[in-house]
Structures are given as C-alpha cells and as structure tokens.
Amino acid sequence: MKFIDEAIIEVHAGKGGNGVAAFRREKFIPKGGPSGGDGGRGGSIYAVADRNINTLIDFRYARLHRAKNGEQGQGSDRYGAGAPDIVLRMPVGTIITDFDSGETLFDLSRHGQQVVLAKGGDGGLGNLHFKSSVNRAPRQCTPGIEGEQRKLRLELKVLADVGLLGLPNAGKSTLVAASSNARPKIADYPFTTLHPQLGVVRTAPNKSFVMADIPGLIEGAAEGAGLGHQFLRHIQRTRVLLHVIDLAPIDQPSEDDEAVGKALAKSAKALVAELGRFDKGLLDKPRWLILNKADMLTDEQRQTRSKALQKSLRWKGPIYLLSAMTREGLSGLLFDLQAFVDAQHSADVADEQPDVRFEPDRVTPMPSQEPGHD
Ligand SMILES: Nc1nc2c(ncn2[C@@H]2O[C@H](COP(=O)(O)OP(=O)(O)OP(=O)(O)O)[C@@H](O)[C@H]2O)c(=O)[nH]1
Ligand SMILES: [Mg+2]
Structure with a gap:
C-alpha cells in the first residue's frame, strides 16, 4: 500500500494589459506623434520545491491561485506595470500532472527546482510601435494576451515521520x-x-x-x-x-x-x-x-x-x-x-546549501489550520 497525499488546484495566470493608442498633445506642438505605451505582463504562477514543506495539505484548502492582470499602457509613452508572479512552495517529490489529459508535467525532485505552472500573458503593444514613414499617426494597438489556465493534480508519496x-x-x-x-x-x-x-x-x-x-x-x-x-x-x-x-x-x-x-x-x-x-x-x-x-x-x-x-x-x-x-x-x-x-x-x-532564496512577499499566504481540524 502506498501513501499518497494529493490535491487538485487551478492556476490562472494574469492577462497582459492592453496596449493603447494615444497621441502627444502638447501646447505649440501640433500633430504630436503616437505615444500609447504597451500593456504590462500578466503575473505568472510558479511552483518551487521546498524541503521545508512536507505535505500538500495546504493546497486542499487553497485551491484556486490567480495572478493579477498586467496594467494597461498609457499615453505619454508610459508602459503599464507588470503584475507580480505567484510562487507556490511544494514539497520535494511532488508530481504535477495535468488534470484533464493526465499527462505528467513536472516532477519536483530537488530542493529549489522552479517550474512555470501558468505563464502570464504578454502585454499588448501601444501605438508608438506602429509608426512608420508612411503612417505617422497610427491608431493600431493590440490587446493583452490571456494568461494560461490549468487544472493540476499534485501528488506526493508520503513517508510518515x-x-x-x-x-x-x-x-x-x-x-x-x-x-x-x-x-x-x-x-x-x-x-x-x-x-x-x-x-x-x-x-x-x-x-x-x-x-x-x-x-x-x-x-x-x-x-x-x-x-x-x-x-x-x-x-x-x-x-x-x-x-x-x-x-x-x-x-x-x-x-x-x-x-x-x-x-x-x-x-x-x-x-x-x-x-x-x-x-x-x-x-x-x-x-x-x-x-x-x-x-x-x-x-x-x-x-x-x-x-x-x-x-x-x-x-x-x-x-x-x-x-x-x-x-x-x-x-x-x-x-x-x-x-x-x-x-x-x-x-x-545541515550540510547542504539552499539553492535559492525565496522572497516571502511573493509567496501566496496559506490559510492556517489548528491541529485536529479538517
Ligand atoms: N476512555 C477512553 N477511551 C479511549 C481512549 N482512547 C481510545 N479509547 C477507546 O478505546 C477503544 C479503541 O480505540 P481505537 O482508537 O479504535 O484503538 P486502536 O488502538 O486503534 O485499535 P485497533 O485499530 O483495533 O488496533 C474505542 O472504544 C475508543 O473510544 C481514551 O483516551 N480514553
Ligand atoms: Mg485502530
């Protein structure tokens, strides 16, 4: 008999911000050129193997992980800000499979290993990119790309302490x-x-x-x-x-x-x-x-x-x-x-060196649990 700890989660990366079409409007400069900036990138969701975590139990309580969308571009050549990424810390040994296809995507086998679960969408282009010798007042801009979404099964063979x-x-x-x-x-x-x-x-x-x-x-x-x-x-x-x-x-x-x-x-x-x-x-x-x-x-x-x-x-x-x-x-x-x-x-x-350092504010908080409660 195998002990399997299991959780099913959904990861939604953020959408990229839209690029915008805007024109420079300054006093005494008629027909200022295009100045619409690009949208920011949507937040991505990563998984990192962390040996200080030994179960998937947190993921049974926090199932949906959604990164923020990138901000829209603005006039005056301003680009939209990218959204922060989310890092999910998982036990070493976690196997991540696609829930729908059953395909194994990742096997987190060593401490510090980092994988992309859902990539944030790129921001759209603002109209300042579309300027050319034949079109000095382009009105084109492109929308931000949707972030990836996935339903994942996390599995961990557990050894009892x-x-x-x-x-x-x-x-x-x-x-x-x-x-x-x-x-x-x-x-x-x-x-x-x-x-x-x-x-x-x-x-x-x-x-x-x-x-x-x-x-x-x-x-x-x-x-x-x-x-x-x-x-x-x-x-x-x-x-x-x-x-x-x-x-x-x-x-x-x-x-x-x-x-x-x-x-x-x-x-x-x-x-x-x-x-x-x-x-x-x-x-x-x-x-x-x-x-x-x-x-x-x-x-x-x-x-x-x-x-x-x-x-x-x-x-x-x-x-x-x-x-x-x-x-x-x-x-x-x-x-x-x-x-x-x-x-x-x-x-x-004790002898091993950690491979990466985590930035605590980039890690999504998990709900706390008292002993003895589901
Ligand atoms: N009064 C009292 N009864 C207890 C206590 N702990 C367990 N029991 C009772 O003892 C009986 C057996 O408890 P289990 O937890 O099933 O015992 P177990 O060791 O798992 O038994 P097996 O699975 O058969 O090996 C049950 O009726 C429990 O309610 C205790 O601290 N106080
Ligand atoms: Mg018993």
Missing part, C-alpha cells in the same frame, strides 16, 4: 484522529484498523508532520496471529515510534494498581519482542511511551500504575500520560514530536 505501535484497542486510531486531519475508524473491539493510514498533524501554520496509524500488533504476529506483522513495514522509515499502552485495560483487575502496572509492562515487553522479530533494526528506533486512557483513572491510580510500569520496564525514555479521547496531555506530546522531527530533519540537511 511518526509511527504508532500498540496492542489492539490501545487507542492508536483515537490518537491519530485527535491529532491530525485523518479520520480512521474507531471502535471498542480489537482489530478495528485493518490498513495503515496517514494523518497530517499541524502544530503551527507552517509546521506539520505525518503520523501513521497501523493495525494492532499482538504476540505471535510473526506466526500470523491477529493481522500478522507485514504492516510493520510502514513504520520502518519513521523517525520515532509511539508505543501506545492502554493504562486502563478492562481485562485487568483495578484494585491492585501496582499489579496492573506490572502486567502492562509484561505485555509491552512482549510487543517489543514481536517488533524485533519483524525487524531487529526497529528496536534501535527512538520509542516513546504513550500511556493512554488516563481519563478513566484517578490521579493516584495514574501515578501508581505508571510508576510500576516504568520500574518494571526500567524505562528511561520519554513517557507521556494522556487521554486521546479527552485530549488531556495531548498538545504537549504533539509539540515535542514536532520539535523532534524538525531537529532530525535539520540534522539531515
């Missing part, structure tokens, strides 16, 4: 739904999720990362128990794993919180062993513990269970106590994940 891992019913899909734009199926029975699904988590207008919800994993998956473990390949290239643990499982007696903590540690170990059976390399991947369903417990139960769990796992890594359902404790996790993903990302590209 963050992968989920956990027993069936732990609340993985609930976590993804609470954090991202994805709406996976959620139900109170095991193996609700049958296929991996990606969600984009947005933490600031220009910051996001991608989270992969996967089916529940159980002991014996390597031998085919449950849904097996082939789906684990979808988290092989993630930067961090969130190991989701249900802190209030129904099959555990709730009176002895320490015993529950220990039992949870035991099944967590079994799950990690299962992970290693699929791919030993996955054991070296950073893993954060997510203790979910905290809303079902009193403060004291939360403390006792999580301490017992940490102790028997000898856990020294990051750990978060939260409720995916009520979102208590969720935003802290998402901001920490964003910082972690960003840090890894900049470590990857």
Whole structure:
C-alpha cells in the first residue's frame, strides 16, 4: 500500500494589459506623434520545491491561485506595470500532472527546482510601435494576451515521520484522529484498523508532520496471529515510534494498581519482542511511551500504575500520560514530536546549501489550520 497525499488546484495566470493608442498633445506642438505605451505582463504562477514543506495539505484548502492582470499602457509613452508572479512552495517529490489529459508535467525532485505552472500573458503593444514613414499617426494597438489556465493534480508519496505501535484497542486510531486531519475508524473491539493510514498533524501554520496509524500488533504476529506483522513495514522509515499502552485495560483487575502496572509492562515487553522479530533494526528506533486512557483513572491510580510500569520496564525514555479521547496531555506530546522531527530533519540537511532564496512577499499566504481540524 502506498501513501499518497494529493490535491487538485487551478492556476490562472494574469492577462497582459492592453496596449493603447494615444497621441502627444502638447501646447505649440501640433500633430504630436503616437505615444500609447504597451500593456504590462500578466503575473505568472510558479511552483518551487521546498524541503521545508512536507505535505500538500495546504493546497486542499487553497485551491484556486490567480495572478493579477498586467496594467494597461498609457499615453505619454508610459508602459503599464507588470503584475507580480505567484510562487507556490511544494514539497520535494511532488508530481504535477495535468488534470484533464493526465499527462505528467513536472516532477519536483530537488530542493529549489522552479517550474512555470501558468505563464502570464504578454502585454499588448501601444501605438508608438506602429509608426512608420508612411503612417505617422497610427491608431493600431493590440490587446493583452490571456494568461494560461490549468487544472493540476499534485501528488506526493508520503513517508510518515511518526509511527504508532500498540496492542489492539490501545487507542492508536483515537490518537491519530485527535491529532491530525485523518479520520480512521474507531471502535471498542480489537482489530478495528485493518490498513495503515496517514494523518497530517499541524502544530503551527507552517509546521506539520505525518503520523501513521497501523493495525494492532499482538504476540505471535510473526506466526500470523491477529493481522500478522507485514504492516510493520510502514513504520520502518519513521523517525520515532509511539508505543501506545492502554493504562486502563478492562481485562485487568483495578484494585491492585501496582499489579496492573506490572502486567502492562509484561505485555509491552512482549510487543517489543514481536517488533524485533519483524525487524531487529526497529528496536534501535527512538520509542516513546504513550500511556493512554488516563481519563478513566484517578490521579493516584495514574501515578501508581505508571510508576510500576516504568520500574518494571526500567524505562528511561520519554513517557507521556494522556487521554486521546479527552485530549488531556495531548498538545504537549504533539509539540515535542514536532520539535523532534524538525531537529532530525535539520540534522539531515545541515550540510547542504539552499539553492535559492525565496522572497516571502511573493509567496501566496496559506490559510492556517489548528491541529485536529479538517
Ligand atoms: N476512555 C477512553 N477511551 C479511549 C481512549 N482512547 C481510545 N479509547 C477507546 O478505546 C477503544 C479503541 O480505540 P481505537 O482508537 O479504535 O484503538 P486502536 O488502538 O486503534 O485499535 P485497533 O485499530 O483495533 O488496533 C474505542 O472504544 C475508543 O473510544 C481514551 O483516551 N480514553
Ligand atoms: Mg485502530
């Protein structure tokens, strides 16, 4: 299964301004010659590959991109001003196809690569160009050319930054739904999720990362128990794993919180062993513990269970106590994940030099999105 992020946009370049016919009219200069200037060029629309952008989600909200028209020429030899271009920043790896013909137009494969999506129309010619020895008072001028218009499909194969891992019913899909734009199926029975699904988590207008919800994993998956473990390949290239643990499982007696903590540690170990059976390399991947369903417990139960769990796992890594359902404790996790993903990302590209600099005012603003909303 491939994860494809997709958006369909329309780009309308600006029309060129019309050229005009005008004549010089000055006192004491009768029959002044032609002085109509050319129209300005219409704005073009470009796409630029930018490695700081990792999803096409913005383009699902801002679908129509329209550049301004060039200004009309004027008398006294004045030319119309050209309209500014629009630069759309897209993730490296975006494939741009013509929506109607299906033809692939561009493959943005390297950072800084710039392509023309729709060319602005040229301005028309003013009458000062039509002066000749036989026609000293030309009245011709030409209109501006229409800008190009296209409907485009943008596609990006996405790799998840963050992968989920956990027993069936732990609340993985609930976590993804609470954090991202994805709406996976959620139900109170095991193996609700049958296929991996990606969600984009947005933490600031220009910051996001991608989270992969996967089916529940159980002991014996390597031998085919449950849904097996082939789906684990979808988290092989993630930067961090969130190991989701249900802190209030129904099959555990709730009176002895320490015993529950220990039992949870035991099944967590079994799950990690299962992970290693699929791919030993996955054991070296950073893993954060997510203790979910905290809303079902009193403060004291939360403390006792999580301490017992940490102790028997000898856990020294990051750990978060939260409720995916009520979102208590969720935003802290998402901001920490964003910082972690960003840090890894900049470590990857630290040596490279940027190919181009962008002028911020030439980039169309995108609508901002809060986490957890469509
Ligand atoms: N009280 C409470 N219930 C939760 C919480 N998170 C998930 N649940 C419930 O737990 C059940 C399972 O949630 P899912 O998100 O489907 O669990 P999953 O880990 O994706 O399960 P599989 O896809 O089957 O592996 C659902 O009934 C959820 O409503 C939580 O924080 N608090
Ligand atoms: Mg699920």
